[in-house]
Amino acid sequence: MISNIASTAVSRRQALAGLGMASIAATLAACGGGGNSGKTTITYLSWETEEVARPLIDAFEDANPDIAIDFSYSAPTAGYFQTLQTRIAGNQQPTVHRINPETKEKLIGEGLVADLTDEPFMGAIADANLRAYEDDGKIYGASFGAWAAGVVYNRDLLAQAGADDVPQAWDEFLDLCKQLKGAGVTPYRESVQDIPSMFQAFLGAGYDLAGDERGEKKIFTGESTFAEEWPEPMKQWYRLYDEGIVGAESVSLTGTQLKEDFIAGNLAMFITGPWDLADIAASDLNWGISPMPAAPGGEPFATGAPDPGFAISASAQGEELEAAKKFITFLASQEGLRLANEHIGTLVNTSDFTVEVAPEYQGLYDDYLKTSKIYLPMNYWDHASDALQLEGIALCQQLVQGQITVEQVAAGMDTKLASL
């Protein structure tokens, strides 16, 4: 009885959604003027604007005159996946769309995306990118780029404490911060409006040294817990607060405020990634960027993550499926990667392509981004990563405020995971 009601309601919803989509499709068809007759058309939901994505689309269509791409755009990140969710619920899943750590559980779990494991275009993809969209030994997203964040530093301010670079050992880093503070320089600031980057790097370094490619995935298979994985690296990170180097203001500091404080010459070091480097380079500062220092028993590492992957709808069949594969093959080609870097700014990390980066960033690009020495916990959280991330941020903020302990942060994460 209930299942009948459910199926009736769902079919009504589908009918409504179908009506809506049909009217949109009719409108788009009217706009399109029917110029794609005789071609195989694939739908592509992009999260780059048409202006940015158009050179890639045009180049692909020129190389494949028998295929047309029906392009649509939605702004990342939440808006994009809301659009995707709505289209999937209305049986209008795009042939090609993006997949990211927060949505892979649903997209893969519901059987909505195709298995790309054995496709030739997966051959040159970096290990970190393969791991990011892997589930049960199969890969569902083709990701060709990544980002890596490091410690940006003001050379002139560091020189006031006799340093010319960021120390690569955590104890030495903390000592430098204290020396700078003694010299009247604000040594280091961070934002705790996300799970702290330094802590994430400590986690990643630990797994990398242990040769553990699964990272925090073990928590989600029941082999481990946050209470086992988090406290040690978190205690090291928390020394910043324990030893009076950073204060509770981190809770309300934004990335933009940190960048502006650094550019104004008020701050010696902070953590950021490629998105801020153009603004920093445009300033008159004498600056550099370094990997995160190594916690005791660890190694220098970087916070970072693969770019969102390209996924193919599991419902694509025949010519549509082949056309979709051709499109991703083109994106993985030398021309496709060059265009992606040129127009979208993709920091390509495949084994067969290298991009030109700012000289200051070269070390991070070569030694960390290209070699997959990057870590972002959410990429390894197989279940409810978004909910856990929010909980993690809130717990870290409470820790910084002195309301809870490191052990309570980890226990809180386990409690949240158990409730989801």
Add this chain to the structure above:
Amino acid sequence: MASSAFLLPVIAVFVLLFAVPLAQTFYFSLTNFSGYSTDVEFVGLKNYATVFSDPSLLQGLVFTIMFALATTVLITVFAIPLAVVLNKRFLGRNLVRSLFFFLSVPSMAILGLVWQYILSPLDTGVVNSILHSLFGADAVAWLAQSTSARVCVILVAVWAGVGWHATLYLAYLQAIPADLYEQAELDGAGQLQQFRHITLPQLAPGIVVSTFLLMSGGLKVYDLPFTLTKGGPGFATNTLTQSIIVQGIAQGRADVGSALAVIFTAAVALIVLAQLAVSNRIERNLS
């Protein structure tokens, strides 16, 4: 009969864009709908149990109610005297009226971002710079402590809303016949007595409208806390609407998001209806 035909398009739109989605939301709240798969199962009240056992959602409920009540009371308390002042004749009156009204023109989301800079915890933050130059005070992290963050969110909302509601009261003030005040003056009534016995009763319908808008708007608040504090520190300034959006869309938990939305709709309806009943009684007593 013919006139009721004019209602048909409105009724059609209401049913299609409000009644149907509301019914669907209630239906989804009783299923395991993720937002993606159309293959759903009936789970009864499980999603409602999840909502009431999640501490972050309960914190969101507490702050939402706190925000709605505080902004309703504070804006009303400040807007009425402001309207009385703006109703008097003085040089530059229109400019002052415009300035106060202008505060409500930008979107709350933009105001949140602007105030994030004003309340920056750095030495260079606007408020911290002023306090340092006047009193030599150290920088204060206004948005980094739960209590001060809540106070800041509420005060920014009050700052932004007072002018608009004062303008609303101004319209009601201008409708009060002048001879009532003339008669009261002849009878020897002072300014305070005139305010208590003439202005306030005559403003009663305006107070009902204003507090209704404030309460319903306060319960639906999303943009200001989201841009000013992102719901933090911790979940101190998290709101129910934020939870609905985060759970339903970002986390792919449309079932829990729907349950939250149903509870929220019912709660708002109850509070607003109760408020209207109380307001109407007060209005009758004052009139």
